[in-house]
Amino acid sequence: MNLLKLTPHCLNNYKLTTLHSLLSSPRTPNSSLFHHAISLSTSSFSISVSKFNFHNHRTNVSKSEGSMWASEVESIDLLRDYEDLATDGPVYKKTLRLVECSMFAAVSGLAYFLSNSLSIENYFGWFFAFPIVISSMRWGLAAGRKTMVATAMLLFILSGPVKASTYLLMHGLVGLSMGSSWRLGANWGLSIAMCTAVRAMGAVGYVLISSFLIRENILALITINIHASLTYLLTAIGVNAVPSMNTIYTIFGTLLFLNCGFFVFLLHILYAVILSRLGMKDSLTLPRWLKKAI
Template sequence: MLTSTTMNLLKVHGCHRLRPPISHLSQNIHPTHHKSKLSLVSSASTHSSNPHFRIFTTNSKLRNVRVSETGTPLWTQTDDREENAYSPEDLTMNGEAYQKTLRLVECSMFAALGGLAYILSSSLAIENYFGCFFALPIVFSSMRWDIVAGRKTMVATATLLLVLAGPIKAITYLLMHGFLGLAMGSLWRSKTSWGVSVFLSAIVRAMGAMGYVVMYSFLIRENILALITINIHASVTFILSSFGFLAIPSMNIIYTMFGTLLLINCCFFVFLLHLLYGLFFTRLGMKASLRLPKWFAKAI
């Protein structure tokens, strides 16, 4: 009776010690760890004649462990090696980076030169003597690089004049010299004949001159164009009366005469620019990129 009671107490005590820790382990330990612990217990029980169940306690640090999903890293050493191997900056004479840098530097230098020459000429009142050279940097940039480079030179020069001399000087440069240089550079870059180039450039110059007159008419609050046409009308009437003609021309005829004279003046000016710039580019060794007339090519 005593032995049976002792065995029952041991069984109850063993069950009380065994079951709660196993349930505690099943709640706090990852299933893989639980399976590994049970496999160790089962292997130990099979090899020993008197099995002893060991209770494994979990570490408090393992309870807060969370398994995060691994993603692709933002940077790897392999990517760095591939970037250094396959995308170097080509700084040779014919490299793309060198050519872009050279074009940017030349456009900046030409813009600074054109802006400085225009400011000095305006300050010293010698603009009429050096006015034929103000469009040269834009034409040279267009011929050496492309039309985009010429446009950048024109914009950079106008911006420089805007900062140093004010908006009036900048607008005057664009109307009288900037757009003319861009038109000539574009036409010469496309190797247009001199006849078409002179005519189109003269139209651009005439439109710029008209814009210049309108701008100063707004600034001084006086219609300069009306004053010019009235003076032309009075001069034509006086000439006709001196020859014995009593006819008075209408204002439409005066406007037509004014536009024709302006266009002829611009044609002569642009033609002289073509001769001067053609000679200048030929001396610089750029004759192959020019489309010169036969008589001019033979003369030089």
């Protein structure tokens, strides 16, 4: 009876009927048929048991492998999140760079807006390029450019396109060129020359924009005044000569470059001292006399 309970799912109807008749008959069964039925039932039982154990083993292995894989994925995700939130991770650095550039742009734009509103721009003119320089020194040339553009956009919203363009021409481009040269490790001679040229071109652009707005040629007025002043000076010292316009343009350009050169040179010294006090002296390329002074 136990054999019948174990093998009904493995034998067909014919084999079940034959085995039942052999086992339930009162007479002594044929030995060959009996042994054949017994061997057939045991082999079927062993096959069914082996199949059941094999599938159960595979099922257990797949479940364990799935749980191990899930735990490994969770650990990798947690490690990745930890690396992103670490102070030396790329996400943290990008976020910090974005926050600092935004703060520098906001401070620079607010200072320029208030100084123009209160007519104290001449007293704070040295500060407007400093946020771009320090942003370029800390985070690279792209960060300085983004700070300059963000400040210009803020001034465009607050004061209009004239103030924004004036900031770009007179302070933004100077700060970007100075920060770029310092970031690349250029010497002071090249940096001052480049910043002087940028400042001079910005001043000329500012004069052209002002001339367009007031419908008056300011450059012509400047050259006429220089010509009149030089003629009066030559007459006063007893020289009977009239300077040509090429001479006037040369004098005008020389005075413009001298003015911009002195301004940029003073900015270099001031920014070098401030950045040295902020702990960025190692990243600066300073001349020997300034290193000894600092």
